[in-house]
Amino acid sequence: MSDIVTVQDAVTAFADWNEPTEAELDAIDREMPVILADVDLLDAHIATLDRTPTELDERRIRRARRRALAARVDLVNSIDSGVVA
Template identity: 85%
Template sequence: MSSIVTVQDAVTAFADFVEPTNAELDAIEVEMPVILADVALLDAQIITLDRTPTELDIRRIRRARRRALAARVALLNSADAASLPGGAA
């Protein structure tokens, strides 16, 4: 039977290089409103998986869906504004 220690050493040997870069962390920070809105939408949908949705559940899902779409639009609009020359919107 082979020891797992040798495999562990091979996996963790490059742990310092696996960390995200500052640019990747900045990209995640920019996308965080979209991520949080998607999580809220998933939470609202998960609540209704094992039961018939009530009117309140339907409104909660609809509201979460609108927030997720608004967050995506805001992210796209900010990306478009940043890509224009001179910073003009």
Template identity: 80%
Template sequence: MSHIVTVQDAVTAFADFVEPTDAELDAIEQEMPVILADVELLDAQIITLDRVPTELDNRRLRRARRRALAARIALANRTTAATLPGGAA
């Protein structure tokens, strides 16, 4: 018979000194416009879950989709420019 034990101690044993590195924090900071645009899109989608979307809701959804797409494009362009030698695109 095998015993089921928790791994809580093993998982949280290193939690006190495990912090995000500066590189991870910089990556999060670069992705923040995409994250915020996705949150705005989710908010617009959640509003329309329990009702028939009005014209205003449809406009809000379209704007949120465009902002999310634009944020992703801008992030992809920054990432591509940063990885190419000399910053050439």
């Protein structure tokens, strides 16, 4: 019985050329407030999946939605004004 082997490297997912660049990491850092606000919004929605939302749940969702929108507006405004924090 002969073994079947690959011709290329065993794992290409960890190749040096496959790492994010500094520019990509900076873009992720700039977008992190939007990402975190979206996670909070998803958490608020997930909490109400198995039950009827209460008034408190609805307020939590509204607040999370406003925070997500505000984070997006801040990101767009910082890009438009040329101030990339």
